[in-house]
Amino acid sequence: MKIKKIELKNYRNYEKLKLDFFDDLNIIYGNNGSGKTNIVEAIYILALTKSFRTNNDQNLIKIGTDFASVSAEIEKKDKEKFKIEIFKEGKCVYYNDDKVKKISDYITKINVVLFNPLDVKIYNDSPSMRRKLLNVEISQINKEYLMLLSNYNKLLKNRNIYLKQMHINGNSSMEYINILTNKLIEYGLKINNIRENYIEMINSNISQIYKNIFGYGELTVKYESFYNNKTKEELIAFYKKNLIKELSFGKTLYGINRDDIKFILDKKLLKDFGSIGQQKNAFIAFKLSEIIIIKKKTGEYPILILDDLFSELDDIKINNIITMLNKEVQTFITTTDIDKINKKLIKNSIIYYIDNASVQRRDIYEQ
Numbered sequence: 566m567k568i569k570k571i572e573l574k575n576y577r578n579y580e581k582l583k584l585d586f587f588d589d590l591n592i593i594y595g596n597n598g599s600g601k602t603n604i605v606e607a608i609y610i611l612a613l614t615k616s617f618r619t620n621n622d623q624n625l626i627k628i629g630t631d632f633a634s635v636s637a638e639i640e641k642k643d644k645e646k647f648k649i650e651i652f653k654e655g656k657c658v659y660y661n662d663d664k665v666k667k668i669s670d671y672i673t674k675i676n677v678v679l680f681n682p683l684d685v686k687i688y689n690d691s692p693s694m695r696r697k698l699l700n701v702e703i704s705q706i707n708k709e710y711l712m713l714l715s716n717y718n719k720l721l722k723n724r725n726i727y728l729k730q731m732h733i734n735g736n737s738s739m740e741y742i743n744i745l746t747n748k749l750i751e752y753g754l755k756i757n758n759i760r761e762n763y764i765e766m767i768n769s770n771i772s773q774i775y776k777n778i779f780g781y782g783e784l785t786v787k788y789e790s791f792y793n794n795k796t797k798e799e800l801i802a803f804y805k806k807n808l809i810k811e812l813s814f815g816k817t818l819y820g821i822n823r824d825d826i827k828f829i830l831d832k833k834l835l836k837d838f839g840s841i842g843q844q845k846n847a848f849i850a851f852k853l854s855e856i857i858i859i860k861k862k863t864g865e866y867p868i869l870i871l872d873d874l875f876s877e878l879d880d881i882k883i884n885n886i887i888t889m890l891n892k893e894v895q896t897f898i899t900t901t902d903i904d905k906i907n908k909k910l911i912k913n914s915i916i917y918y919i920d921n922a923s924v925q926r927r928d929i930y931e932q
């Protein structure tokens with residue numbers, strides 16, 4: 566899929582901006598703070614309805630105004646229109662001019678793979694951040710997944726409240742807790758299966774990608790879940806056996822809400838044994854393997870955003886990555902230094918120069 570054009574209104578530091586994009590490489594360059602990430606963030610928001618760098622949509626509205634909008638035309642087999650309006654009171658999402666009711670359907674329509682320098686800290690983040698990474702990736706290709714997650718989380722909340730009540734009051738309807746536990750297991754097993762499959766798909770190509778770009782090393786991702794390889798019956802028996810323990814803590818101690826993923830290079834945990842460079846490289850390989858999965862699952866390549874990759878990798882590696890990517894992958898690169906990009910690649914790209922929210926198209930050979 567290709568994003569053909571985008572329009573921003575009162576979004577971040579842009580009052581009004583309309584940009585056309587190239588089908589292959591789009592380069593956005595300019596000084597720090599000029600508004601490069603804001604543009605790729607807008608593409609991400611259109612795809613996922615949420616930013617990757619703020620949880621508060623209000624931050625997206627240009628300071629001093631009270632409403633922002635981002636709209637775009639995306640080409641798949643046909644042209645499709647996407648729009649998000651952000652108000653102080655909340656946001657509205659539109660697909661082909663119709664208001665969207667089911668976000669879980671909407672977010673499978675535009676697939677974006679984003680590399681953001683802040684993500685590299687994922688190794689030392691809490692497991693919840695790694696689950697979030699996985700959730701974002703899977704929800705783009707699986708409509709059912711977000712619904713399952715939301716149902717699971719509701720059950721988890723209810724189960725925790727009930728366990729606490731049982732703990733405090735000693736009131737105990739075993740029947741009710743069993744119903745909650747059985748439902749938790751049912752949804753948990755489905756989520757576990759989807760996550761397991763996803764990691765399997767990652768592992769079928771990540772090591773090769775890593776070797777192609779970085780030269781050596783056997784890279785795998787390990788999915789760690791309490792539910793792994795357990796049947797429904799085994800889990801029911803387990804929860805029954807451990808109910809007293811959960812009661813004394815007053816909360817659910819086991820489930821897919823504790824899942825984690827680990828990155829392993831040459832049989833060693835990257836978090837504990839990997840160099841910073843190896844950790845970055847592995848994460849980039851993880852992101853690039855997502856591209857292959859999306860193509861396999863949806864028949865379309867996603868839009869790739871490499872935000873500030875030059876701050877993380879040397880020029881040669883980045884130029885290798887871009888050259889290696891299938892020509893069909895529409896790619897966005899932001900950088901402060903255009904000279905780092907190979908001149909041959911620049912020939913087939915559109916280049917935008919940003920100076921404090923003012924955007925100009927540049928032909929680098931005219932400079």
Ligand SMILES: Nc1ncnc2c1ncn2[C@@H]1O[C@H](COP(=O)(O)OP(=O)(O)OP(=O)(O)O)[C@@H](O)[C@H]1O
Binds near residue numbers: 595
């Ligand atoms: N809601 C907002 N209203 C107005 N301006 C905003 C808003 N949110 C962010 N900005 C401005 O946007 C600019 C940052 O933009 P952005 O993050 O896109 O910069 P960048 O070009 O990617 O910089 P860097 O190279 O450092 O990553 C800052 O000047 C910031 O003050």
Ligand SMILES: [Mg+2]
Binds near residue numbers: 602603872873899
């Ligand atoms: Mg930036």
